Amino acid sequence: MCTGIVIRKNEYHDSVFLMRTAGRISAQEGIAQALLFMGTEKNKELLATLGFPAGELAPAGPTDLILAVRAQTRPRLAAVLENLDGWLRVEPGRGTVPAARDLDEALIRLPRANLAVISVPGMYAADEAQKALERSLNVFVFSDNVPVERERALKRYASDRGLIVMGPDCGTAIIGGIGIGFANAVRRGPVGVIGASGTGIQEFTTLVHRAGSGISQAIGTGSRDVSDAVGGISLLAALRALATDAATGTIAVVSKPPGPRTLEALLPRVLQSTKPVVLCFLGGTERPVSLTGPHRTAATLDEAAALAVRNATGNLPPDGEPSSAGLADRALGERKAMHPAQRYVRGLFAGGTFCYQAQQIFRDAGVAAYSNAPIAGNPGLTDPLQSREHSLIDLGADEFTAGRPHPMMDSRLRRERILAEAADPAVAVLLVDFLLGFNAAADPAGELAPAIAEAKGEAERHGRFLSVVASVCGTEEDPQGLDRQVACLEEAGVVVLPSSAQAARFAALLAVQAGGAG
Numbered sequence: 001m002c003t004g005i006v007i008r009k010n011e012y013h014d015s016v017f018l019m020r021t022a023g024r025i026s027a028q029e030g031i032a033q034a035l036l037f038m039g040t041e042k043n044k045e046l047l048a049t050l051g052f053p054a055g056e057l058a059p060a061g062p063t064d065l066i067l068a069v070r071a072q073t074r075p076r077l078a079a080v081l082e083n084l085d086g087w088l089r090v091e092p093g094r095g096t097v098p099a100a101r102d103l104d105e106a107l108i109r110l111p112r113a114n115l116a117v118i119s120v121p122g123m124y125a126a127d128e129a130q131k132a133l134e135r136s137l138n139v140f141v142f143s144d145n146v147p148v149e150r151e152r153a154l155k156r157y158a159s160d161r162g163l164i165v166m167g168p169d170c171g172t173a174i175i176g177g178i179g180i181g182f183a184n185a186v187r188r189g190p191v192g193v194i195g196a197s198g199t200g201i202q203e204f205t206t207l208v209h210r211a212g213s214g215i216s217q218a219i220g221t222g223s224r225d226v227s228d229a230v231g232g233i234s235l236l237a238a239l240r241a242l243a244t245d246a247a248t249g250t251i252a253v254v255s256k257p258p259g260p261r262t263l264e265a266l267l268p269r270v271l272q273s274t275k276p277v278v279l280c281f282l283g284g285t286e287r288p289v290s291l292t293g294p295h296r297t298a299a300t301l302d303e304a305a306a307l308a309v310r311n312a313t314g315n316l317p318p319d320g321e322p323s324s325a326g327l328a329d330r331a332l333g334e335r336k337a338m339h340p341a342q343r344y345v346r347g348l349f350a351g352g353t354f355c356y357q358a359q360q361i362f363r364d365a366g367v368a369a370y371s372n373a374p375i376a377g378n379p380g381l382t383d384p385l386q387s388r389e390h391s392l393i394d395l396g397a398d399e400f401t402a403g404r405p406h407p408m409m410d411s412r413l414r415r416e417r418i419l420a421e422a423a424d425p426a427v428a429v430l431l432v433d434f435l436l437g438f439n440a441a442a443d444p445a446g447e448l449a450p451a452i453a454e455a456k457g458e459a460e461r462h463g464r465f466l467s468v469v470a471s472v473c474g475t476e477e478d479p480q481g482l483d484r485q486v487a488c489l490e491e492a493g494v495v496v497l498p499s500s501a502q503a504a505r506f507a508a509l510l511a512v513q514a515g516g517a518g
Helices: 015-026 041-049 074-081 103-109 122-134 148-160 198-210 233-243 260-272 301-313 324-336 352-364 412-422 444-461 482-491 500-513
Strands: 002-008 031-038 065-071 115-118 138-141 172-175 178-181 188-195 215-220 250-255 277-281 296-298 344-349 391-394 427-435 467-473 495-497
Touching: 002 074, 015 031, 031 041, 031 074, 041 065, 065 074, 103 122, 115 122, 122 138, 122 148, 138 148, 148 233, 172 198, 188 198, 188 233, 188 301, 198 215, 198 250, 198 301, 198 352, 198 467, 215 233, 233 250, 233 260, 250 301, 277 301, 296 301, 301 500, 324 500, 344 352, 344 412, 344 500, 352 391, 352 500, 412 427, 412 444, 427 444, 427 500, 444 467, 444 482, 467 482, 467 500, 482 495, 495 500
Parallel strands: 115 138, 188 215, 188 250, 250 277, 277 296, 344 391, 344 427, 427 467, 467 495
Antiparallel strands: 002 065, 031 065, 172 178, 172 215
């Protein structure tokens, strides 16, 4: 195995593009690992810990691009390092118009623009966001690692001027029918959603679409917005914006539980809203508030989407969930095929919100679960690489994504973890999620189906039956195609349910039947 590094001075690329490009390079024959980073001190330290020579990394500065590659042979290494320009070209099918180099150039090209998307290293993101706000632009900040004090200051500045800051660390939005970040292809319609969770917005919007309605706007806020450290500034600004948006007939809020002061500021705004509001706060020990009249609270994303569609159309959407008796019978059939020693569920999530929701559903079913991102009352894992008993793992957390692409774009980490968890004779169920949409993997089900089939086959050879339960977040209009993805998984023997909440309920039911509760 050999390594090599290329440093490009003063060359910046969007972080999502770099992750996708690194994934394409890593998929080449003979390439064990490829990493594309900006040369920040944190990134250089990470590369050094991964075995790349610190001395070779030292000349890179924060505005420089680093390509670090580990290959099986010198010729394979040279083929990649010498073709960096080729790898950095725009991906096929993703457009050929050169990006503007700064905000002024962008505004010359698009003088009527009212939204700037910021995706630069965290140390620069706040300054770029401030420049955009000063030009009366709303801002979507994909970048993370922005100090909370800067976030609060930016959001106050924006709010005072009738603008909104989505983010930092905002993964998803749909504005005027245009998806930003990790969004799905959904029809337009009367339902507006505000989310401190990117995957929560994705699940909600796709469920609304599949129920026959559509989305007016989906406004992300960034995960810290609902904390008392920020105070829900963007959440409240988004609520004001949707209240006056003619295309929005009903509003939903999807988030982890807000801080007590933030909730105190939010509730009067909800109660004063002339449009019905659905609140869905995932991961709390109980529903933080009970609403009456046109406003409602929801325990899961499924329930939130159903209530929003009912508000918008006057009718509950068709119930896509199998009957409780049907689920119980199917779970019992899976359970009968298992060895008595198989007791535990291992959840391997690409969506952090789905991990929170699954923990909540398991807790409500009386099943305690360990996690690297535990909700209130759940035990944390000492080592996120080592599951114990029932474990629900957010594989999109920082400890897994540092130095490698997010699992929504690259399935290699989950493939390794599926095989490792399935080798444990005490494991009865693997619970997995699949996210479709723009910027997600081109074929997430196809990438993991062989590993799932291998895991199930290996369990069978040892006298066990491994149940694999999944949900697919997406629509038939997504590039990956919902029906194709579901069919691929079902062909591999996966139990596919219509939503992440339903998949978690089924897995929890199997855990209870196996006597693995408590």
